[in-house]
Amino acid sequence: MRARRGEGGVASGDDGRRDQHATVAVADCTIGTSFAVQRPKMTALLTQPPSPASLGAPAHRHPSTWLPFDYQRVPGPIRFWLSRRLLGRGVASVSPEVAFARDQPLAAGEAVSWPLSARAALGLSHDLDTARALDPTERLLDLEERLGVRSTLFLPGELAERLAARVRGWQARGFELGLHDVRHDNRLPDLDAAALADRLARIAATAAAFEMRGFRAPSFWIRAPIIERLPAPLAYDSSLPSLRAGTHAGRVAGAGTCRPFRVGRLWELPVSLPVDDDLLRAGLGGDAGRAVLAGWLAAVQARGGVAVYVDHQEPHLSGNARGCAALEALLRGHASAGELWIAPLGAIARHLGFPAPANAE
């Protein structure tokens, strides 16, 4: 069995124990077949993670960094209009079969060890880029509480520090806090060595202060070598889209999978569903967007993967009555179906086997 830790192969369980009752389907994307192995706590994994060359942001700087001032001083609706001109219809115009090209649908009888006998996991996450997202988030959390689900809230560290009491209150209600870098400047891959070391130290300190285990790069703008350097207590990353489409020079690229894989010692939970701003750029808000997401969810279920849902709670994106209603309809359509395990991303990573900080490699 090609089971080993770290780069390249399938990660074994962190505690090394075998659970003879856990039969898991593992797709071998290199030869396009699948086989069963015995593994504790593991769900469907790739035997060969995507190569680093296919991961992460393009080689150039993020366009927002070309401005001589903080791009978030440009009002959100104007930024959205500009991105629509630059990026076109994006991921929403591509089928999930393209996005999950590395994953084979599960054959009849293949099992995946998600809790509640679910066929797939749905990880809910919301990115709170600025303070404008705070009030819509309160309404959203009330909704999720009523529905009995919890989500992960990714915040820039500087925002979390400014609002420490408020975000710790969310944590106390069972919502997970994740780190959206220390500031939303889209510069992480382009920092020089000294600035990167300083940024990683601040990431470690913020994650420790707020008990954050997950990281998401602003604008999904990160590359695999930096994910490998994300410090403890971070244990997972969710920054790499399954499909990165758009103009970043017209290319279509991405992780190509809806299944978790390892990048260094961290779990990568790829962003597998179209993100709200992609849907909105394609004119697919509200119910139309919900219908697209339902189709992608079905594709993830067929592959036994993780559907990572991301929206933005700024009022010009999903932080409004229409966005809230669409999410409610999506969750009501699936919460009772028993085919999805709906959980914060940290719970999904923990199910896969959290590397404890003391065991960090």
Ligand SMILES: [Zn+2]
């Ligand atoms: Zn963001």
